[in-house]
Amino acid sequence: MPIWAWVTGAALLAAVITIAVFARRAHLGRLEAVREIARIEADQERILQGLILAQDASSRILMPGELTEMATRIARETGQVLGMEGTCVLMHPPGGAEEPTGHCWGRIPDGMADAERPVEEVAVQGFGSPLSIPIRMGETLLGEFRLAESPGRLLNAREVQVARLLAQVVAIAAQYRSQQNALERAEEDKRRFILATTHDLRAPVATIGQLVQVLREGYAEELGAKQRELLDKVHGRVDQLLDLLSDLLNLAADDQSLGRMRRTVPVSLSAVFDAQVEAARTACETRAIELTSRRPDGPLMRMAAEGDLEKILSNLLSNAVKYTRPGGQINASLEDSASGVLFRVKDTGIGIPEGALRNLFTEYFRAPNAKEMERHGTGLGLALVQKLVRKYGGRIRVDSVEGKGTMFEVLLPPE
């Protein structure tokens, strides 16, 4: 073989080897790149899941529920999303009186659920380094978010950032709950105060009323005509004073700033209706007014603050009784329809003059013929009813012809 052929062959071989080496390098580099991209993607996916978790948790802050539920959920889901061995959300109780409470998930090192024990002292055999993120609101330390890593899965800076964000969400939720609890306590204090005040104001007046009734009916001694006449007046005034005290205290109890925040509970409209119709019955019997009522079967449940529905019904019913002359009629009804529950009180009373209809729901306003018939009254009843009906998204309607009668209609829309 001539020498040139050897040379050419060797050169070709060298070229092929060089190409093969470069190709292999390029292939390895690509593989590395693909692995790197997969790692970054997984990393991003964890961060994204962490952010979704934070967003979901923050949207729940204002919803009713226990802080415990949220803390437990954040401990679990953070652990899962970030691939931790175990996690603990440790909350210091406000005031520091009780033991801190811990909400843990997964496998945790000994002592990790113990907030008293600094995280550096927690035994870590079989775990990566334990991590502690303070849960704080401003300067106040509310608790600690502890994460136990797997030996082969250490958190990177961005993942720690996500965990911090979740700790912040827990801090805001804890702060909100403690303010909410303080408000509820204030509301309860106010309720008890109003109850005690109502009682202290009404009790002596009620006793006067009781003594007067006993005197009027001759239980002490037989009375002369003039004595009886005067005692009747005392009796009327006492009744008026009791009504006035009720109205004023109702108005105070329904003070809007706190009234709006009162806790609502399921209330049976049917039960309220029955109780109020029954309460009006005695007054109707005394005044020889015929009272009829009608309602559908079933409890007709509604969410309402305690006493609100009672006040709506009792005010409208007692007005009907007050402004209907003896021998008249009152009909109360409850109806359930697609547009809501309709409560209606219809009477054959003195009616409302056309000119007075416009101001009917204004505080302290009383129609002239109402004043004439019942000299004393606060003019607060219908204002309160309207306020309450609006609070529940309902509407109130009145239909009246002076001298013929009045119909009030309250519609409470479905929830």
Next chain:
Amino acid sequence: MSKGKILLVDDDPDLVEAMRLVLEGNGYECLHASNGTRALEAIPREKPDLMVLDVMMDDLTEGFHVAYKIRKPEPGLEPFQKMPIIMLTAIGQRTGIRLNLGTDADYLPVEEFLEKPVQPKELLAKIQALLAKVSGGKGSS
């Protein structure tokens, strides 16, 4: 012959006097206890047929506690578990404020719930009806 023994539980002596005039004037025998503790002590000793019970005495809900103890019943009160109770309070329907926290009127452990001042006729009618029901149940008069 007394028509029945009635225990009046109220911390207001003037109100008790008014009640006494009505009840004794209508042939009932009356006893008085000025708070819940005294009432619970008096019941086994005096064996009343019916109780008229105030709500707010030493504390806001004292009357309820007394009623619950009778209905439960607490040891020593077993024979009085079904004794009719009329609750009489200065705070009732007209104030729109309910006394027992978060519960309905059905939950009240009493037969009647009346507001002060009560019409003597109404009180007498309720007492008569409740006593008739109890003695009817026993099969005697």
